[in-house]
Amino acid sequence: MIGSPRRVGATVAFWAARGRWTIGYVVVLLGIHAWMVDSDRADAFVAWASTNLVNLGTHPVGALAASALIVNGDLLDPGTVITFWLGVVGALWWLEARYGALRAAAVYLGGHVGATLLTVPVILAAVRAGRYAEDTRTAVDVGISYGAQAALAAVVVTLPWWAWAPGAIFVLGWPLLDAEWSGLLPDFTTVGHLLAAAIGAVLGVVLLRSRRSTS
Numbered sequence: 001m002i003g004s005p006r007r008v009g010a011t012v013a014f015w016a017a018r019g020r021w022t023i024g025y026v027v028v029l030l031g032i033h034a035w036m037v038d039s040d041r042a043d044a045f046v047a048w049a050s051t052n053l054v055n056l057g058t059h060p061v062g063a064l065a066a067s068a069l070i071v072n073g074d075l076l077d078p079g080t081v082i083t084f085w086l087g088v089v090g091a092l093w094w095l096e097a098r099y100g101a102l103r104a105a106a107v108y109l110g111g112h113v114g115a116t117l118l119t120v121p122v123i124l125a126a127v128r129a130g131r132y133a134e135d136t137r138t139a140v141d142v143g144i145s146y147g148a149q150a151a152l153a154a155v156v157v158t159l160p161w162w163a164w165a166p167g168a169i170f171v172l173g174w175p176l177l178d179a180e181w182s183g184l185l186p187d188f189t190t191v192g193h194l195l196a197a198a199i200g201a202v203l204g205v206v207l208l209r210s211r212r213s214t215s
Helices: 003-018 020-038 042-049 053-058 060-067 078-099 101-128 134-138 145-158 161-177 188-214
Strands: none
Touching: 003 020, 003 078, 020 042, 020 078, 020 101, 042 060, 053 060, 053 101, 053 134, 060 101, 078 101, 078 145, 078 188, 101 134, 101 145, 101 188, 145 161, 145 188, 161 188
16 A cells, blocks of 8 residues: 555656656646636737738747647637647647657647648638638637647547547547538638648658558
8 A cells, every 4th residue: 555656656657758748738738728817918819829811921930839829718618628638638648658759749730830821722712702701811710729630630540440430530520510611611710620630640640650660
């Protein structure tokens, strides 16, 4: 019994060390989330960090970086449970533990930055065609969800083959369940989540092949 707490502590320390950069990122996210709850400047920060077309045209690096520091909504909201708890705390940590911090960050940033930028021509075309409202250009769009979605998709790809179908249904299904449609075109955030999933899946295949080639 005396050694039990020590074993638990050693186990926690072992697993924490395997994903220390993810844990550090989680701490930063939680700290900023707590600050935003009580800060009068939170709205101004969100407006500046939003990765809409206007901000991407004026301060793209700042908007993309700041957006990745924001957890939208309550920590127990269903969407936040998927993106923050499953996507960052779970999937991103797993990628870091298995493939290393740099590769995990590449997947996450690939989804966050790549999906954001790839939605830009979709938004421009949809606004010109009248599918999206004109104010979509300045819509608030912040958060960790694209990066988390890429991490989730990458994990699904690296799972055993029998888990691919349910994993893909989950990763692609949750954003579609809450989508708003203009004909066959969903809202731009849903488009972004689908693009992030595609990016994550491709990078997951790359990670899987690189691991096999070195084993």
